[in-house]
Amino acid sequence: MADSEAVDRLHPVEEIQTRLSRHSSHGAAMRREGALNQLSNTVRTMSNQDAESRYRTEEADNRVQLSGRSPCESLHDATGKKIISWEPNDKENPYNWSTKRKLFINISGMLTVTNSTMGSSLPSMAIPYMTQEWGVTSSTQKVLPISTYLIGYVFGPLLWGPLSEHIGRRNLTAVSLSLFTLWTLGCALSPNWPAFLIFRFLCGTFGSAPIAIVTGQLADIYEDPVARGRASRSKWHSLTLVDLVSFYFAMTVSGPLLAPIVSGFCSTTIGWRWSFWVALIYAGATLIPVLFFLPETYGPVLLTRRARKLRKLDPTARVYAAFELEEKDIKQVITKVLTRPIRMILTETIVTATCLYLALVYAIFYISFAAFPIVFQNLYGLSPGVTGLLFLPIFGGVIIALGTFFAWENFLRKSQERNRPWTKKEEYRRVPLAAIGGPIFAASLFWLGFLAKTEINYAIPSLAGIGFGIGFQLIFIGMLNYLTDAYEIFAASANAAASSARSFLAVVLPLATTPMFMQLGISGALGLLGGLSLLLSTIPFIFLWKGERIRAGSAFCIALKEKKLEMKRRAEEEMEKRNDATAAGSDSQEEKEVV
Template sequence: MLTRPDETTRLLGADEETAPAPAADPLTWTSPTDHGNPKNWTPSRKWTCAMLVSILTLIAPTAASMVVPAMPALARDLGIESKSFLQLTMSAFVLGWTAGPLILGPLSEVFGRATILHVGNVGFIVFNILCGLVRNQYAFLFLRFISGFCGSGPTSLGTGVLSDLWTSEERGISLAIYTVLPLLGPAAGPMVAGYIVQYYEWPYIFYLCSLVSFVVLVPGLVFMPETFGPVILRRRQAEKLRHAGASALSILAAQDAQLHTTKQRIRKGLARPFILLGTQPIIQVLAVYFGFYFGLYQLSIASYQAMWRDQYGMTPVQASANYVSISLGLLVGCQIAGTLNDKIYRALKRRNGDTDLPEYRVWLMIPAAILVPAGLLVFGWAAVAKAHWLLPNVGMATACVGLVMAFLCMQAYVMDSYPVYAASAQGALTVLRALAAFSMPIMGPSVIKAVGYGWFSTLLAAVAVTLGIGAPTVLYWKGAHLRAMSPYAAGQVNLER
């Protein structure tokens, strides 16, 4: 019969949990106050790690959307004639960015968060520069996909890092910052790129992103240590073996065993997101919910400038300025959700006998279910009526407040339900998220052309309210029951059994 593990057991790697660990086992923390445990680090050290990974999450999404104002120039220089193919210049990056967590997240649970984060950042810098150098449309799309994949590192690992550093009732503010920054990137990208393409050639968009990424990479290499408990403990074990004066033969045998174990961990780690998605109803519900909302956000970013150009006759620079409303909506939503999330969690925890439950995160999903469809309806029908430019901006900002609140609550729920394998669980969510983020911006313009902004927004609002009410209802009423039936949730680590 499965029992709820304590903090020490939860930090054991899946491959090590073959028998109850003896008291002196090196794969446990030495005490509840062990300074090697990231949850016992000083607040300044925790916030340094959290801010570094959060800032990195801003860069890749910015690179994704910066091509929107540059699309006419890209079509000219790369010989792109199809509008759908031109939209792939953004969607290819988003596909790589949202698919990356399927591989990078599980690998971080084998090699460590920091290692994968830095390697991915270097890859993003290199391939993003190459995007600015090529003049072949197919090579450009391939490089965009690879740069998006590499740039997904912070998105893949961020929730895992925050889960490593803080307990459930402490991580609300850091999670809010981490959640809003990658959403601010797509909104800020067109504003910056609109200025660049007016005065410079489009390759400078990619050079600028790589330069900023390099500037953040340097302090990251210095101040971002490993945060994943099982990896820290395995490294500590290897260090003890070396200092114990073991013979060369025993060290070689230990290295061979470690290599074999690492191969097993890689294989199991890469399969873990798909196992979670295929077996966990909680993940399945959240994957649909998260996927549609994220695809909706990417569609809004991709089509927003075209709406201002087509309906209001604005220039590219004027149209890009309206992305400020998206940024403001995200910031307001972050401020509301980041402040209330921990307060609600702590209050409900006290009311329920000091018991931790992921369902405390559900309550903020309710206003999100109202704000998203309401904002979409205001935006769509105001655009049809060509109302004052302020009204569509208010509608989009309102929808974005709801979106960021929903995103934050969903990620917090996953982190609370799967604390050890938070990165893998986040990777499982990206399957549908990748499909939605890739397809919705491509199909959206055709549907808008056929039915108009008003009816298209009405359709999206109907789906948004259905998922916005249905998913939290399932999680609230059935979440505890589903976790009780699952060997994977609430910190269980015998996923491979």
């Protein structure tokens, strides 16, 4: 009413201008809303197409019929192409490989991951010596040896994760590890500071490949071929896939904790360059088995090779794998494959929230490589080598976290056998571990911050590392396994999104470490980090509370759930048909024998 009276008092020309302005604003708002709806519909369509394409290939690979016909029947009818698939108990199917072969893949994967993560923190205790050699005095510059490596961690997984779902795992692993070894040699021989930073960036880019690929390799050889994403029992010591992934997470932590010990003792005795010579020796040792013995594990790629071999033996044969017949032009790769992790970060609430929390925890982990020298060298006067040894309590916490995880898995398994109602909820399988780890992680930061005083022996604040390791490991096990469960066949892309996001914050925050500690002091800086981590530790509790509703509103989760249920139903129907055919054949044979 007041607005109407105000307009009535305006000059006629002013009145027209006011009404046109309001109409224009309303129209702009409507256009923005329309654009957002169009973007949302586009993303949802791409998600549905992603899920449809991948599950159709999965069905074809595992001989699941699509509505009574081949999933590529139109191609078969039009061109006469025959689609091959895995036979029952096929020895070339990675799920049926021997225990020894799977064990080798496990060990090589863990070694390459350690190789990569050790490189991230390798210069931490060597920085004072290399900056002295090259005359670098800026506190911001001194953080760059770690930050430039982590910049590579930001961009690398966005490439390696989706590509491993597109062209396979083995060749990407071999090429990336070979180049990582070459760039590590470059770090050892660097003539100046800029060259060293460039080699560090290249090391991070190619060293990030195992972070994105290894979990996919484990899923390739241990997952159930129909119900991907579920932890199936493996032959190797009766461990589940989730058990093995948890060992993988432990290895991602052990590498950065081992590196400061190497650089701390090398720098003070035989020179900082020997830190990288040691890393080069390790990289070369892990490269040899990868180049000569690591097999391809990605099922669709293996079927494609089988089809090509058959066509080579018989040029007239029109035999193809379903994966070969997927659209693979450059436009499809760029718009769907490589953008998948970015779409997940921007549109998937689960991925966004998980990335935010893991990014902060991961950044604090790398802040510790600058914070420990401030606390234990500047405050307590310890040597770089001894300061490096004080990272060992964190590793002890990681071991305790693994024990906690196995205890939880045992409790969960028994509860599932008893059909407890809470075990039916997706979030209650993994997220409770992160809910436990979050407050422990925050408490460890408060412990270190408020007990690091000259009148208190350095061993007391160093014990905060135990809680730090427990919390860090439980948070990562819980949240990343939840991502794997939620996004199943696109778990590599979801994990790549999480890896890139956390690496981005791990690049930015450490740049502020020295100024933050100078302005706030040790207790103030660690208290701030502890408060932030405590605030974000509410995210797992929100997932436990509203996770089902969040997944119900997810374009990816809806599409994956629909396609998975549809595929499961078809798989059951196909199994019944095979059993009926087998029974009919047996009856026919018996009749012939009677006659």
